[in-house]
Amino acid sequence: MSEGILVFIEQRDGALNKTSLEAIVAAQRIAASTGDKVSAIVLGNGIANVASEVAAKKLEKVYTLEDDRLNEYTPDGYVGALKQAIEKLSPRFVILSHTYQVRDFAPRLTTALGKTFVTDCIAVRVDGSDVVFTRQIFQGKINTDVRVSAESPVFASFQSGSYRADLAEAGAAAVEPLAVDMSGVTIRTETEPKFQEAKQAVDLTQAPLIVAVGRGIKSQDNLPVVQALADALGAEIAASRPICDNEWLPMDRQIGSSGQTVAPKLYLAVGISGAIQHVVGMKNAQTIVAINKDAEAPIFDIADYGIVGDLFEIVPALTEEIKKAKG
Amino acid sequence: MKICVCLKQVPKKDSILRIAQDQKWIDERDISYEMSEADAYALEEALRQKEAHGGEVIVISMGPERTRQSIKEALAKGADRAIHLDDPIFEQATDAAGIGRAIAAALKDEGCDLIMTGLQSDDHGFGQVGLIIAERLGMSSATIVMEVQIETGSVRVKRELESGWFQWVRVPTPAVLTIQSGINQLRYATLKGIMSAKKKELREVKAADLNLTADDLKPLQSIERAYVPEKSKQTEFIEGKPAEIAARLVEKLRFDARVF
Numbered sequence: 001m002s003e004g005i006l007v008f009i010e011q012r013d014g015a016l017n018k019t020s021l022e023a024i025v026a027a028q029r030i031a032a033s034t035g036d037k038v039s040a041i042v043l044g045n046g047i048a049n050v051a052s053e054v055a056a057k058k059l060e061k062v063y064t065l066e067d068d069r070l071n072e073y074t075p076d077g078y079v080g081a082l083k084q085a086i087e088k089l090s091p092r093f094v095i096l097s098h099t100y101q102v103r104d105f106a107p108r109l110t111t112a113l114g115k116t117f118v119t120d121c122i123a124v125r126v127d128g129s130d131v132v133f134t135r136q137i138f139q140g141k142i143n144t145d146v147r148v149s150a151e152s153p154v155f156a157s158f159q160s161g162s163y164r165a166d167l168a169e170a171g172a173a174a175v176e177p178l179a180v181d182m183s184g185v186t187i188r189t190e191t192e193p194k195f196q197e198a199k200q201a202v203d204l205t206q207a208p209l210i211v212a213v214g215r216g217i218k219s220q221d222n223l224p225v226v227q228a229l230a231d232a233l234g235a236e237i238a239a240s241r242p243i244c245d246n247e248w249l250p251m252d253r254q255i256g257s258s259g260q261t262v263a264p265k266l267y268l269a270v271g272i273s274g275a276i277q278h279v280v281g282m283k284n285a286q287t288i289v290a291i292n293k294d295a296e297a298p299i300f301d302i303a304d305y306g307i308v309g310d311l312f313e314i315v316p317a318l319t320e321e322i323k324k325a326k327g
Numbered sequence: 328m329k330i331c332v333c334l335k336q337v338p339k340k341d342s343i344l345r346i347a348q349d350q351k352w353i354d355e356r357d358i359s360y361e362m363s364e365a366d367a368y369a370l371e372e373a374l375r376q377k378e379a380h381g382g383e384v385i386v387i388s389m390g391p392e393r394t395r396q397s398i399k400e401a402l403a404k405g406a407d408r409a410i411h412l413d414d415p416i417f418e419q420a421t422d423a424a425g426i427g428r429a430i431a432a433a434l435k436d437e438g439c440d441l442i443m444t445g446l447q448s449d450d451h452g453f454g455q456v457g458l459i460i461a462e463r464l465g466m467s468s469a470t471i472v473m474e475v476q477i478e479t480g481s482v483r484v485k486r487e488l489e490s491g492w493f494q495w496v497r498v499p500t501p502a503v504l505t506i507q508s509g510i511n512q513l514r515y516a517t518l519k520g521i522m523s524a525k526k527k528e529l530r531e532v533k534a535a536d537l538n539l540t541a542d543d544l545k546p547l548q549s550i551e552r553a554y555v556p557e558k559s560k561q562t563e564f565i566e567g568k569p570a571e572i573a574a575r576l577v578e579k580l581r582f583d584a585r586v587f
Contacts, residue, residue, distance in 0.1 A: 075468060076467075079462075099489060100470075100471055100487065100488055100489050101488075103446075103454050103470055103471065104458075104468075104469075104470045104471070104486075105458075107423070107454070107455035107457075107458035107459055107462070108458045108459075108461060108462040108468065110424075110455075111424070111427070111458070111459045111462040111463060112462055116422065116424060116547035116548050117423070117424075117455060118548055119423075119452075119453055119454055119455060120452060120454065132551065136452075136556070137450060137451055137452060137553070138338070138344055138353070138449065138450060138452075139449060139452065140556070141344055141555075141556075142344060142346070142353065142553055142554070142555060142556070143553070143554055143555070143556045144550045144551075144552065144553045144554075145550070145551045145552045145554075146548050146549065146550055146551065147548070147549060147551045148547065148548045149547060149548070149549070150547035150548065188467040188498055188499055189467065189469070189496050189497070189498050190496065190497040190498075191494060191495075191496050192494060192495040192496065192497075193494070194488060194492050194493065194494045195492070195493055195494070196491050196492055196493070197491065197493060208586075209586060209587075233587070234587075241508075241509065242509065245508070245509030246509075251491065252491065254491075257489065258487055258489065258490075258491070258507075259490075259491060260490065260491070261490075265584075265586050266580065266584065266586040286584070287580070287584040287586060288560075289576065289580070290562075294341075296343060298556075300562050301556060301560070301562075302560055303560065303562045304560055304562065304563065304584070305562070305563050305564075305565060305576060305579055305580075306562045306563070306564045306565070307564070307565050307572055307576065308564065308566075309569070309572070313569040314569050314572055314573065316569075317569035317570050317572065317573035318572075318573040318576060318577070320570075320573065321570070321573035321574055321576075321577045322577055322587075325577050325581060325587075326587070
């Protein structure tokens with residue numbers, strides 16, 4: 001009989017990925033309705049610090065799974081180890097955060113186990129004997145409630161920022177090593193050292209004011225329009241992914257899941273539609289202003305001030321007005 | 328080098344989406360469709376690798392009749408042949424597990440060295456189908472790929488990690504690679520390509536051909552309700568002529584938001 005909720009804890013080089021704490025909060029929310037006990041599992045080598053950091057949360061147990069074959073993350077190593085751990089622990093739910101690492105191995109794991117996996121959820125509620133997950137489709141334009149009719153364990157991953165890590169209930173969990181047999185696990189991936197493309201010249205996380213530009217700018221030749229606004233405000237310029245892909249601005253100016261995550265005082269989004277990959281990187285800004293020609297653009301869902309119109313008319317007018325205001 | 332590209336056809340990026348009457352999906356009337364963006368980059372990468380190393384590019388797509396338009400576009404761009412999973416039974420496969428199972432079954436005997444697909448689709452965005460195929464066919468995998476270098480018996484790829492970090496990894500072929508949007512410049516189909524596409528093989532596959540029944544593809548998770556997200560913030564829209572908008576916004580930023 002399956003019981004309990006197991007949370008996958010992600011670590012890189014012995015450092016905890018903070019979104020794992022958000023996953024603990026999601027699990028604690030489910031547990032509050034179902035009465036399940038929540039445990040966590042950490043994989044790797046030299047993970048004692050991560051395990052004890054997580055053990056300070058209200059959890060039944062923190063399982064550690066240490067093996068030489070887990071020194072470096074590989075999908076084969078993680079699938080091989082977690083498959084055995086999950087078969088042994090037989091939880092009702094396995095909760096993960098929807099990180100790039102989870103996206104790299106979890107669908108293989110759930111397929112190997114023959115289980116269903118609800119990815120990239122933003123909320124969860126318990127409805128009688130069922131659990132209903134909320135996930136976004138069409139890049140955040142539409143929400144769906146997803147009902148699962150599958151044998152446990154049910155797997156679900158949560159989008160970064162869906163729950164607040166600081167709301168994880170505190171406690172004192174026992175850390176317990178879990179033995180699995182990795183001798184039959186073949187690691188096919190050869191890894192090379194991780195690297196950053198260009199030295200992050202700009203640390204946008206420290207900028208109080210950010211003017212960000214997206215596809216709506218149409219061409220690199222038009223960038224000075226937005227740069228002038230940033231200059232007038234004394235703001236850093238940033239961009240959504242397509243702009244950096246086109247190399248119109250360097251990659252260290254990119255905001256979003258593959259770029260930097262920021263929470264400035266002001267985030268002024270120019271010609272950015274607000275795809276979810278961008279929004280996760282800036283939704284915690286104190287004040288969000290969006291200028292976009294499409295009134296239905298999802299960026300307006302999170303904006304404090306919205307301007308529907310042609311950026312090529314509005315941005316220059318705004319630049320002038322700011323210059324005037326600043327004297 | 329035999330490369331297969333899994334394509335999904337999705338509503339065009341700029342479509343205005345309305346919820347369908349039954350509140351389970353969008354209203355598909357008046358919607359135009361296109362190849363999902365990341366899949367288009369996967370196709371482009373496959374075509375470039377074929378041009379550099381020789382071989383064959385096969386495209387596979389599952390979907391109703393309209394999907395042919397995207398399949399033909401892929402053939403016009405340079406794919407050599409296509410497989411179309413077109414059957415009412417496939418339309419019941421609405422979760423990633425079912426879609427992955429059907430595509431894996433169709434590719435089982437193709438002997439592909441590489442299977443490429445977008446990292447996730449623009450509609451459901453499951454981000455799972457590529458890896459489900461890999462696991463079902465026993466292939467190695469690498470996801471969120473930014474660059475592909477084909478070697479003998481293996482492929483070396485640059486993976487995107489989070490927060491501006493990257494990593495090169497090498498996996499043995501056959502392998503599944505999920506491709507990140509924007510890794511190359513997409514080509515347009517030429518007139519010559521469009522003409523020659525008409526002569527290329529487009530094989531239609533039914534569920535029975537793969538020994539799959541509706542029961543095999545029954546979704547384990549389903550959309551109970553689709554709805555427009557509630558706004559987390561009350562947006563104040565500022566209207567008027569550009570100069571008026573600018574003046575009002577500056578006032579708000581100065582006195583309400585106090586940003587300067």
